[in-house]
Amino acid sequence: RPARAARDALQERMFPGPKPFGMFGMAWSRIAGILLFVFVGIYTVGYLQPVSSEPSLLAQLTSEVSDTVVFAGVNEATAEFRYDVRAGKPAVGRVYELWFVAGENLPVSLGILATNGEQELSVPKESVALLRGATLTVTEEPLAGAPAGVATGAVRARGILKPVNK
Numbered sequence: 621r622p623a624r625a626a627r628d629a630l631q632e633r634m635f636p637g638p639k640p641f642g643m644f645g646m647a648w649s650r651i652a653g654i655l656l657f658v659f660v661g662i663y664t665v666g667y668l669q670p671v672s673s674e675p676s677l678l679a680q681l682t683s684e685v686s687d688t689v690v691f692a693g694v695n696e697a698t699a700e701f702r703y704d705v706r707a708g709k710p711a712v713g714r715v716y717e718l719w720f721v722a723g724e725n726l727p728v729s730l731g732i733l734a735t736n737g738e739q740e741l742s743v744p745k746e747s748v749a750l751l752r753g754a755t756l757t758v759t760e761e762p763l764a765g766a767p768a769g770v771a772t773g774a775v776r777a778r779g780i781l782k783p784v785n786k
Contacts, residue, residue, distance in 0.1 A: 674784070675693030675702065676696045676697070676783060676784055677694040677781040677784065678691070678693050678694075678781065678782060678784055679756050679779040679780055679781045680692075681756055682777055682778070682779065683775065686708060686774075686775075686776045686777060688707060688708030688716070688777040690703055690704065690705050690706065690758055690779075692718075694743070694748065694751050694781060696748050696749075696752070699745040701740065701741045701742075701743040702738060702739070703718070703733065703739055703740075705734075705735040708735075708776060709735055710776075711760065713762075713763060714760045714763065715733070715760070715761055715762070715765065716733040716760060716761075717731070717733065717761045717765050718730040718733050718741070718756060718757070718758055719756070719759065720755065720781075721754060721755045722750040727757065727771055729769055730756075731765075732765050733758065752781060752783065753781065753782070754780070754781050755778060755779070755781075756778070756780070756781060757771075757775055757777070758776045759771045759772075759773040759774065760773040761773045
């Protein structure tokens with residue numbers, strides 16, 4: 621490390637002219653930089669908490685007249701809707717379709733269910749609040765799903781989405 625006088629002389633040759641900050645200006649700029657870094661860190665930590673990927677609502681859909689068993693889970697924070705058809709298969713040329721009924725409203729289709737392991741359905745974020753306490757129903761429909769958006773097939777399983785007890 622060069623001596624202070626040598627360093628100052630070298631800086632004067634490389635950068636001639638008046639010094640914009642002086643010794644105290646440099647200290648204040650460092651303090652301001654540290655304070656900015658701390659403020660951004662505190663602000664960011666408060667808003668970037670990790671979002672749990674665990675479901676906050678769960679339902680087990682079953683029936684007394686069918687062997688169909690479906691587990692469904694919803695993460696209300698991320699609008700992630702996952703399901704798994706654990707037992708039962710639709711008849712040849714038919715598919716399972718999932719419906720939800722909120723209160724006294726008409727059933728709304730959430731889509732055709734794949735029967736090969738855990739899957740995810742797309743649910744609009746604004747609809748997630750309606751799922752709490754909603755009844756989920758699985759019907760057996762034609763290959764393209766229920767015509768005209770109205771369930772026509774037999775009910776194969778039913779369950780209610782309930783909050784997870786932690």
